[in-house]
Amino acid sequence: MSAVRRVKRPPKLAVWKFSSCDGCQLSLLDCEDELLSLAGEIEIAYFLEASSATTRGPYDLSLVEGSITTAEDAERIKKVRRESRRLVTIGACATAGGIQALKNFADVDGFISAVYASPEFVSTLSTSTAISKHVPVDFELRGCPIDKHQLLEVVNAFVHGRRPKIASTSVCTECKLRGTVCVMVAHGTPCLGPVTHAGCGALCPAYNRGCYGCFGPKETPNTVSLTRELKVLGMSDKNVDRVFRTFNVEAFDEVRDG
Numbered sequence: 001m002s003a004v005r006r007v008k009r010p011p012k013l014a015v016w017k018f019s020s021c022d023g024c025q026l027s028l029l030d031c032e033d034e035l036l037s038l039a040g041e042i043e044i045a046y047f048l049e050a051s052s053a054t055t056r057g058p059y060d061l062s063l064v065e066g067s068i069t070t071a072e073d074a075e076r077i078k079k080v081r082r083e084s085r086r087l088v089t090i091g092a093c094a095t096a097g098g099i100q101a102l103k104n105f106a107d108v109d110g111f112i113s114a115v116y117a118s119p120e121f122v123s124t125l126s127t128s129t130a131i132s133k134h135v136p137v138d139f140e141l142r143g144c145p146i147d148k149h150q151l152l153e154v155v156n157a158f159v160h161g162r163r164p165k166i167a168s169t170s171v172c173t174e175c176k177l178r179g180t181v182c183v184m185v186a187h188g189t190p191c192l193g194p195v196t197h198a199g200c201g202a203l204c205p206a207y208n209r210g211c212y213g214c215f216g217p218k219e220t221p222n223t224v225s226l227t228r229e230l231k232v233l234g235m236s237d238k239n240v241d242r243v244f245r246t247f248n249v250e251a252f253d254e255v256r257d258g
């Protein structure tokens with residue numbers, strides 16, 4: 001009897017969308033040349049933004065964009081989790097609820113009646129929450145949108161069974177690494193860089209603008225100290241609240257309360 005040689009199949013990648021703008025999925029498409037090399041190593045089994053052709057699960061790696069804002073989403077993410085060996089959330093919506101989490105601090109029914117002509121057709125939860133509030137997550141990649149180089153590192157790492165090498169320092173560290181003059185010290189421009197997760201390469205300070213926190217909070221951010229400094233620079237309590245309450249409102253609110 002001849003021996004049957006088993007052909008090793010490439011890992012299967014799936015990309016899922018929940019409540020989001022699609023920008024993080026576009027970051028994956030934006031990888032262009034790198035995506036072609038990646039496609040040689042993995043099977044892109046489910047990625048509706050790229051192709052309507054899909055392959056059934058289970059999947060070796062799922063990338064999840066978007067937050068949970070409906071009862072259907074809350075059920076669907078459990079199914080995605082069951083079908084995924086590893087699950088990575090990408091972007092501010094999936095890791096922190098996104099800008100739509102502003103509704104967590106407001107009267108949702110009031111908004112719905114003010115915005116929609118037929119509010120009875122709108123079905124939504126009163127909150128927008130991160131994926132990790134619903135199912136276990138293997139890694140969270142921050143950013144609004146995510147950085148494509150970090151995304152490639154994460155996919156590469158999981159495909160090869162290692163932890164991704166993603167720095168957990170602040171945007172300030174990236175400012176120093178690229179030799180950018182601190183806009184807060186030099187010009188008194190309010191900047192969330194000291195408490196914001198690295199990843200963008202300190203893009204805004206490089207163009208003389210303060211960071212507004214689109215990569216969400218870094219590990220153990222000292223928001224008390226930064227709030228004090230923002231007030232020294234002339235910001236009112238209301239404006240400090242506003243600057244923290246944007247794309248990563250829920251995540252910043254948690255660390256500010258803590």
Ligand code: SF4
Nearest residue numbers: 172175182183191193
């Ligand atoms: S400009 Fe902002 S991010 Fe850069 S060093 Fe100053 S405070 Fe930090």
Ligand code: SF4
Nearest residue numbers: 200204211212213214
């Ligand atoms: S500097 Fe701040 S606001 Fe600007 S891209 Fe980076 S994380 Fe986002």
